[in-house]
Amino acid sequence: MNVQPASCDAKRPLKVSIIWHGLPAYAARLIRSIACREDIELTLIGSDTPARPAYLQEIVGQPIHWVGNDPTSPLLTELAQRPMDLCLTTGWAFAPCKRFAAIAKAGGAKVCSMIDNRWRGDLRQRIGKAYFHLFLRDAFDYAWVPGASASKLCAYLGVPQSRIATGLYGSDSSLFAPPTNVADRPYRIGFVGQHIRRKGLDVLLEAFRRLCASDARYQLHLYGEGELRGMAESTPGVLCHSFSDPEEIAAAMKTFRIFVMPSRDDNWPLALHEAALSGCCLLATRDVGNTPELITAENGIVVCSGDPEALTQGLHTLAQWSDEQRIRAAYVSRQLAEPFGPDRWRREFLGICSQLRCPR
Numbered sequence: 001m002n003v004q005p006a007s008c009d010a011k012r013p014l015k016v017s018i019i020w021h022g023l024p025a026y027a028a029r030l031i032r033s034i035a036c037r038e039d040i041e042l043t044l045i046g047s048d049t050p051a052r053p054a055y056l057q058e059i060v061g062q063p064i065h066w067v068g069n070d071p072t073s074p075l076l077t078e079l080a081q082r083p084m085d086l087c088l089t090t091g092w093a094f095a096p097c098k099r100f101a102a103i104a105k106a107g108g109a110k111v112c113s114m115i116d117n118r119w120r121g122d123l124r125q126r127i128g129k130a131y132f133h134l135f136l137r138d139a140f141d142y143a144w145v146p147g148a149s150a151s152k153l154c155a156y157l158g159v160p161q162s163r164i165a166t167g168l169y170g171s172d173s174s175l176f177a178p179p180t181n182v183a184d185r186p187y188r189i190g191f192v193g194q195h196i197r198r199k200g201l202d203v204l205l206e207a208f209r210r211l212c213a214s215d216a217r218y219q220l221h222l223y224g225e226g227e228l229r230g231m232a233e234s235t236p237g238v239l240c241h242s243f244s245d246p247e248e249i250a251a252a253m254k255t256f257r258i259f260v261m262p263s264r265d266d267n268w269p270l271a272l273h274e275a276a277l278s279g280c281c282l283l284a285t286r287d288v289g290n291t292p293e294l295i296t297a298e299n300g301i302v303v304c305s306g307d308p309e310a311l312t313q314g315l316h317t318l319a320q321w322s323d324e325q326r327i328r329a330a331y332v333s334r335q336l337a338e339p340f341g342p343d344r345w346r347r348e349f350l351g352i353c354s355q356l357r358c359p360r
Helices: 025-032 053-060 074-080 095-106 123-136 148-157 201-214 229-233 246-253 270-277 308-319 323-337 342-357
Strands: 014-020 040-046 086-090 110-114 142-144 188-192 219-223 238-241 258-261 281-285 300-303
Touching (some): 014 342, 025 053, 025 342, 040 074, 086 342, 095 110, 188 201, 258 308, 281 323, 300 308
Parallel strands (some): 014 040, 086 110, 258 281
């Protein structure tokens, strides 16, 4: 998105409300990049969150209003009726966010929808184009997406390219970083995410069992919760860890030689970006939306989803990489990941604000 000249800016601060479904810790770090600006008057709203609210507020450095998941919440209604210039809201699938945006737009605010759905080109999306034109086209003025795949989808739906911002997701590169000596990493494979079939954990466990049959040096470290936790705990060589704060995940990422994202369907998983910033060798499937941006032949492998044999071969190949290959992979992973994060988020946000201040 093109940023307008500074001369277009009005003197008064823009009144901006952000309502983020769940408000995860990474989002708090992104929002922190614009929270203290004198030209922005920010109101931050979250629904339920898996993180500690006090921890998130400490990261952002300003109050957070918690409205739960009830779209009729009196607090949500009161906040939505306040004068505002811009409302940023997560998607159109969450009732509180949808209602907040509708009230804000009726009051004269511009609405930016944060959309992470990736381009698939399937029948559902082709039918979705008609639904979008009938019910959603006038619900928001801007779309903010993670990367190229979601940008393609929004353009297909009919959002003008000048109204699509990218770089919505990204981890903090000051927190996630490679270890001092990449070559000394222990024999560990990592996975961070829900323990469910959509994330492909069942396929990863089978591939890991096959890897261990010929190479018993490796451990598989899993972070998260879900219905497949029991299957994971019963697999030899697997160590299960609970949902953890970003600081704990960042420390774990430094120890992974290989990071795996075996999903059957994943739009732009932040964990793959965290692993890339941490200089890991990466193994992911074609149904992971950020593989084109984060994986090349120099830092990882992309395989078909739902295929234990393909994932096993990927693990075998990366396990045999030399120290020189892994050092090069760490450099490439970091370079590919650095364009995403708080700095990029701030620039894209200010680009949207500049369009508001100086409409074309």
